[in-house]
Amino acid sequence: MTGRRRHIAHLHLHAALSEAQYDDVIELMSGITPHVQAVPPDAVQLDLTSALRYFDLSPYDMVQTAKMRLKLFYDIDSSAGLAGNRMLATMAADASAPGDTTWVPTEQAADWLYPRPVTALPGIGRATAETLSRYGLHTIGQIVDIPAATLQRLLGVGQARLLTERARGHDPRPVTPTEPAAHLTADLVLDRDCLDPARHHQAVLRLADRIGQRLRGEKQVAGRLTLTVRYADRSSSTRTRPLPEPSNHSPTLAAAALGLLTSLGLQRARVRAFVIRADDLRSADGAHRQLSLDPGDDRARSAEAAADRARRRFGSGAVYPATLAHDQRGQGRALLMS
Template identity: 75%
Template sequence: MSTRRRHIAHLHLHARLTEEQYGHIIELVSGITPHVQAVPPDAVQLDLTSALRYFDMSPYEAVHMVKMRLKALYDIDCSAGLAGNRMLAAMAADASAPEATTWVPAERAAQWLAPRPVAALPGIGRSTAATLGKYGLHTIGQLAELPPATLQRLLGSAQARLLAERARGHDPRPVVAAEPAEHLSVDQVLDRDCLDPAEQHRAVLGLADRLGQRLRGQGQAAGRLTLTVRYADRTSTTRTRTLPESTGHSPALAGTALALLAGLGLQRARVRAFTVRADDLRPAAAAHRQLSLDPGADRARAVEAAADKARRRFGPGAVRPGTLAGAGPQVTGR
C-alpha cells in the first residue's frame, strides 16, 4: 500500500454561481489536476498530490496559483484550506479568513485540531455535541484522548469509531469526481422580444457551442438534443431529435439544434428565450464515432480541442466561433 502523503485543497468560492458558471470553475481547476470533486454550490476539492511535481510547486504555491486564476479569469475570491485529507482541508477552509489560506501539515494536524470545539468536527451535530458536553467533552482534543470503550458507551459503537478516527485527524476518503449528470442544459434569455430570424439563429448557435464546451469539459457525449423556445406570451414549444451519433462536437450539436429551429418556422414569432438540452449522456470515450475520409473533420476537432484548452487557461470568452463575433442581442444565460 502506498504511503505517499496526500495534499488536498478545499476552496470556498465567495460568489453566487449559476450551474454553468460552476461548471466552468470545475473545468478550470481540472486543467491543474484531474482529481477534482465538486462540492456545490460554492466549493470544490482538489487532490494536488500528482500535480505538484508537474508544476514544480509546493502545495501552498499550487493553491495560490488556483486562487490567482479564479480571480483573474472570473473575478472570484475564495478562502482555502490545505491538508493531508478531505476532512482537514474542509475544516481548514472553514477556519480561514476571506481570501486567506490555512495550511495544516500532517505533523501538526493533532495540535491544530485539539483546541477546536467538538461541533467543528464533521458528523457532530447539536444533539451529539450536547451529549458530549454533559460529560465535559468540549474540544476535539478531549474527544481524541477519551478511551474508545467510554466513547462507545456514550454514542454507540458505529458513531464512536467514526468520530474517534476523525478526532485524530484521520479521513481515508479519496477525492473523486461526482457522478455524471443525467442531462445538461443551457439557456439564453433575450433582453427584448426577438422577431429577427438571424438573431434567433445566432442565439441557438451560441447555445450549441456552449453546450458542446460543457460536454467536452465533463468528458461526456450526448445522444439526443432538445430545443425549447419560450415566447413573449409565456407559451413555449419543444422539439427533440436523436443525434446521428453520440457527440460533444459543437458543430454537430449546432447542426441538429438549428435544424430543430428551422422546423419551427418562427418568422413572425416573438421569442423571449431559448433552451438547448442534451440527453442520453454517456462517457465520450465510450461513444462510437463514424470514420470520415474528410481531413477537414479531423482539423475541426483539433481546432476545437485547442480552443477548449485556451478557454480553460484564459477564460470562457477567450475563443469564440467566427459566426458569433460582432454585435448581437444582449442576453443572460446559465
C-alpha cells in the same frame, strides 16, 4: 481534484419540493457542473472546482449564478455556503440568512470556526454535546485547544479523533453524484425579452458551441439534442432531434440545434431564454465516426481541438468561432448560465 484547491457550494432551497421538482433542480445544477450531490429534501451540493475556469467566474459569482438559475427557472429562493470542503460549505449555508451567501475561504476557515458553538459541527448529537458542556467545552475553539488525550478520555479515541478533525475544518469527502450524468445542458437567459430572429440564431449557436466544448471536455458524444425556448409569458416550446451519428463536434451540434430552432417557426416571438440539452451520451473513445473524404472536416476538428486547449489554459473566452464574433461583442449583457 488532487493538487487543486476545492470550491464546494451547499445550497439550501427555500421551497417545499415534490420528488419530480427536486429532480429538476438536480438537472438544472448539472448544467453548471457534473459534480452534483443530492442532499434531500431541500439542499444540494456542487463541486465547482472544474467549472470555474470553464465559466471564467470567481467561486462567489459561480454560486450567485447557481442561485439565479434556481430563481429564474423555478422561482426558488436559496441561501448558500461556499468553502473548501463539504462540511464547511454546509455549516456556512446554515449560517446564512435567507437569500444570502456565506463564503469561508480556506485560509480563513480556522478563524471562522473558532468562536462557533460546538453543536454547529455536523454529527454532534445531544449526548455528546451534554458531555462536552459538563466539562466547559462549548465552542469549536475550545475543542481545538484541549489536549487530545483529555478529549479521548471524555469521548473515546475514535470519536475524539473525528471531532478534532471536524473542529479543525477537515473533511476529505468528495461531492459524489448518485450516478453518472445522463445528459448535459446549457442555457442562456437574455437580459430582456428578445424579438430579433438574428439574436435567436446567435444564442442557439452560442449554446451549441458550449455543449460541444463540454462534451469534448468530458470525452463524451451525444446522440440527441433537445431545444427548449422559454417565452416572456413563462410558456415554452420544446423540440428534440436525434443526431445523424453520435458527435461532440460543435458544427454538427450547431446544425442540429439550428434545425430545431427553424422547426419552431418563432418569427417575432418574445423570447426570454434558450436551453439546449444533449443526451443519449456515451464515451467518445467507443463511438464510431463515419469516414469523410472532405479534408476540411479533419482540419476543422484539429482546429477545434487546438481551441479547446487554448480555452483550458486561458479561459472560456480565449477562443470562439468566427460565427459568434458579433455575439461576443454585442451581447455582453446577456447572462450565460451554463
